[in-house]
Amino acid sequence: MTHLICADLFSSVSSAFLSYLCPPIYFYMFNNRTRIKELLASEKANYETTVMGWVRTFRNNQFIALNDGSTNNNIQVVAELGKFDEAILKRITTGACIKATGEIILSLGKGQKVELKATSIEILGDSDAEKFPLQPKKHSLEFLREIAHLRFRTNTFGAVFRVRHALAFAVHDFFNKKNFVYLHTPIITASDAEGAGEMFRVTTLPIDGTAPKNDDGSINFKEDFFGRSTNLTVSGQLEGELAAMAFSDIYTFGPTFRAENSNTTRHLAEFWMIEPEMAFHDLEDNANLAEEFIKYIIKYAMDNNKEDLEFLAQRLEEEEKQKPQNERSELGLMDKLNFVVNNSFERITYTEAIEILKESNHNKKKKFQYLVEGWGIDLQSEHERYLVEKHFKKPVILTNYPAAIKAFYMRQDDNCEPGRQTVAAMDILAPGIGEIVGGSQREERMDKLTKRMEEMHIPAEELWWYLDTRRFGACPHAGFGLGFERLVQFVTGMGNIRDVIPFPRYPKSAEF
RNA sequence: UCCUCCUUAGCUCAGUUGGUUAGAGCAUCUGACUGUUAAUCAGAGGGUCGCCCGUUCAAGUCGGGCAGGGGGAGCCA
Numbered sequence: 001m002t003h004l005i006c007a008d009l010f011s012s013v014s015s016a017f018l019s020y021l022c023p024p025i026y027f028y029m030f031n032n033r034t035r036i037k038e039l040l041a042s043e044k045a046n047y048e049t050t051v052m053g054w055v056r057t058f059r060n061n062q063f064i065a066l067n068d069g070s071t072n073n074n075i076q077v078v079a080e081l082g083k084f085d086e087a088i089l090k091r092i093t094t095g096a097c098i099k100a101t102g103e104i105i106l107s108l109g110k111g112q113k114v115e116l117k118a119t120s121i122e123i124l125g126d127s128d129a130e131k132f133p134l135q136p137k138k139h140s141l142e143f144l145r146e147i148a149h150l151r152f153r154t155n156t157f158g159a160v161f162r163v164r165h166a167l168a169f170a171v172h173d174f175f176n177k178k179n180f181v182y183l184h185t186p187i188i189t190a191s192d193a194e195g196a197g198e199m200f201r202v203t204t205l206p207i208d209g210t211a212p213k214n215d216d217g218s219i220n221f222k223e224d225f226f227g228r229s230t231n232l233t234v235s236g237q238l239e240g241e242l243a244a245m246a247f248s249d250i251y252t253f254g255p256t257f258r259a260e261n262s263n264t265t266r267h268l269a270e271f272w273m274i275e276p277e278m279a280f281h282d283l284e285d286n287a288n289l290a291e292e293f294i295k296y297i298i299k300y301a302m303d304n305n306k307e308d309l310e311f312l313a314q315r316l317e318e319e320e321k322q323k324p325q326n327e328r329s330e331l332g333l334m335d336k337l338n339f340v341v342n343n344s345f346e347r348i349t350y351t352e353a354i355e356i357l358k359e360s361n362h363n364k365k366k367k368f369q370y371l372v373e374g375w376g377i378d379l380q381s382e383h384e385r386y387l388v389e390k391h392f393k394k395p396v397i398l399t400n401y402p403a404a405i406k407a408f409y410m411r412q413d414d415n416c417e418p419g420r421q422t423v424a425a426m427d428i429l430a431p432g433i434g435e436i437v438g439g440s441q442r443e444e445r446m447d448k449l450t451k452r453m454e455e456m457h458i459p460a461e462e463l464w465w466y467l468d469t470r471r472f473g474a475c476p477h478a479g480f481g482l483g484f485e486r487l488v489q490f491v492t493g494m495g496n497i498r499d500v501i502p503f504p505r506y507p508k509s510a511e512f
Numbered sequence: 513u514c515c516u517c518c519u520u521a522g523c524u525c526a527g528u529u530g531g532u533u534a535g536a537g538c539a540u541c542u543g544a545c546u547g548u549u550a551a552u553c554a555g556a557g558g559g560u561c562g563c564c565c566g567u568u569c570a571a572g573u574c575g576g577g578c579a580g581g582g583g584g585a586g587c588c589a
Contacts, residue, residue, distance in 0.1 A: 060548040074549095081546070094539090109547045135523065135539050136550045142581065143523070197588065235589095260587055261513055273589060369585085381585075438589060483589030496582090507513095508580085 037070035040105065050101040051075055051116060052124065054153055057136040058092045063109075066100065072155045072311055076115040077106065088121055095127030095134060095153070141499055146501055148512050156315060158403050159308035160500055163301055164488050167355075170300035171253055171274055171484075173292055180249040180276060185236030187255065190228050191462060198229035198259040200269075230256035237479065238409075239279040241442060244477055245469045251276040253484070261507050265496045266433060266486060270505040277479035283411075283424040283441040286478035287397050290428055290437050291345050294395075294487070299341050301491055302334075309334065309491070316493040329432070330393075333493045336431070345395040350422065351375065352396055356391060357383055375420060378405045381434055388429045395436075401425045404413050408456045410440040412448055426480065433490050439480020446470040 034049045053068035053075075062081060065074040077090065077100045102118040109115075133147050134154065135173060144151040151157045172182065188202050204225040207212040212223040221229040243250045256273045278290065301422040302309060313333035320328045331339060339458070357363055357372040359378075370380045379398075388396050400413060400422040410423035428437035443449040449470060453460050461465060488500040498504040503512040 057550065059551050060546060062546070063551085065549075076549085078547085107547090111549050127521050130540055131524085133522065137523075137538060138550085139523065146581095256589080262587060263513085264585085264587095267588070271589070356566075373570075435589065448530080480589060486589060 033099075035070040036066065036068045036073070036075045039075055039114065039116075040071065040073050040112075045104050045106045045114055048101070048103055049116070050099060051077065052099045053097070055092055055094055055096045055098060055127070057094055061089060064098070064100070066098065067153070068409060069152070069158060071307065072158050076109075076112050077102070077121070078115055078117050080117070080123060084118075084121060088123065091123045092121070093127050093129040093132070094136060095129075095132040095150075096123060097125035097127070097180075099124055116398055120128075122387075136153075140498065145498055145504075152502075155311060157499075159305075159311045160488070160492050160494060161502065162308050163312070164304050164500060165491050166301045166305045167297050167488055167491060168253075168484070170297040171251075173300065174275065175249075175251045178249065180251045181243065181247040182250050183236075183240060183243045183247075183250045184254065185233070185252045185275075187233050187257075188226070188230050189233045190226065190230050191238070197234050199234055200225075200257050200259045202232060207441065221326045227238040233274070233485055234258055235481065236275050237277065237481065238463070240275050240479060241466070241477065242469055244277040244279045244479070245473065245475070248279045249276070262442045263507060265498075266489070268485060268497055268501060268504055268506055271497075272484040272485055275479060277477065277478045279475050281441070281478040282476055283399060283426060283478060286349060286439055286441060286480060286495045287345075287426050288427075289398065290426070290439065290480050290482070291397070293482075294428070294437075295341050297487070298337055299492055302337055302341070302390070309337070312492050312494075322431055336493075337491065340395060343394055345397050345428065346392045347397045347399065349400040350379075350402065351400065351420075353379070353383075353387060357386065357492065360386065360391070362386055362390070376402050376404070383501075384429050384434055388431050388434075393431070395431070396429045398429065399426045401427075403452075406440070408452050408458050409442050409449070411443045412452070428480075430486070430490050433486050436486045436490065437480050437482045439478065441476065441478040444470060444474045444476055446474070 011024065032050055033052050036051060036053060039051065051066060051068065053066040056065040056067050056074055062079055064077040064079065066077050067074045067444070069115035077098075079092070099122040100116055100118045101120045102116045104114050105117050107113060107115040134150055139154065141156075152161060173458050202225075203221075203414070205219065205223065212220040214220045216258055219229075221227070224230070233256060235256060236254065240250055244310055252273075252275045254272065255270055258267075260267065260268065262269075276293075277510065278285070278289065281289070316333050329336070354372060354375055354377070357368075358374070360372075362368060363372050368380075368382055368386075370377075370382065372383065378503060384398075387398075388394070393461060403410070403412060403421045403423045406423050406425045410425050413422045416422055423443075426437070426439050427435050430436045443452065444499075446467070450460055453463075485497050485500050488494070489497055492500060495502050498506065
């Protein structure tokens, strides 16, 4: 049965919370259920209520630690001895889902302020203790990844995914406040010219060799669902640019797919990316926005998910203790986040970065696997890490890369030294994660853009619609892509990107 | 894809120079206890030592191949 909640408890306890979230909306809740977060936050006692959740542990045949995912803290449900059937008590096992009704009282024991003295306990869902894999103990992240459907029920993943939610909400909040239009760019794309990586093919043609063929033996995609060859998107940027040429400022936030055989702690085959695109912005405006954006969403999580972040910080600290001294990070998670929010990102050009690297003792002592010998090389991750983690010790915005190592759509810098053509590119490097943002001012000059496309063998005829923006009312504009999971990694301190997305997709893995 | 390390009970791990019935903690089950905080105490059950092939009188242990996982690199967000 469903009731409309408008009890005293709710209005007094959490009016600030409610009015912030959704002032005119009432919560409809199953049987007057109270969320455990609300219960614990209020610290009020001597009233009747009902809680529902999953049993974390059942101690002493009497004390149930119950969690409903609203917070990592459990409510202690007390089943007084002799008041409940042995048959019910036997079914209160780790993982079981129960409903408990009773009085909230000031706890008689230590360790919690209030507890629920149960008058009735109902088993909503049994959990076979011999088969349920989660135990009230520490599990390895690798093991939990194999049971990703259950890992939400652990403290670590509870905290990670509540923080992920907060960050996602803050993304929309930030851009909405700045009057950006949220644009849904297509997931299926006909263009394979985006240049961001290998793509997953989308087709309804049979794969058993009976697909219709052209005279030359190649597959006849005219017979395919879309009448042409299609793939999953690797970026919404090109479509984003089209909309920015109308709304001035837009952003996308959706899934992105790369069929690269990447097996690392910071790559996924399916990940979420945020791509703002702004008309009338140059490279500096772009960097300013990216820095403000990152700081805003981190601050949002710090303000709204303090408990979860503190839990993750503590978890990380314990993990750090296992490492040898020289591998430990200097700052704790909270200090790191505070530092990022309160300090300016370092901004240097690619050319300056090369000078710093070339002159570094690290390079002179040949400690880099790839020695920095001169202008024009692509930076290896060891170089990026040196700049971010050793030299500046803060996020770094690297700009104006050589044109040769960057994408066709990036704006060519004017007045470059001969042989040193650069583009208005910008990468933001974060400590521990590496590249978190990649962006640029876009080449709006038709002649320069088409010449560059020719040089890089990008088929102009396929991108006629993209080039139309340069034909009709072109303007200086810029944008960037931010890898959402990498940001979640940075904020939660999780080392593996597979642990910050609910059901990770990567080579040889698409379970769940 | 490359380099490197790992795979022993449900989980985390130990297992000596190759040697006879492969261990521990936690979890599970049984019992005791009852204001516990990953409850405690006693007892019990639980193993194709990732898979295949080889060396050997004898392989968890040595060699090869395969699979899965971790870390690093490349590709990138």
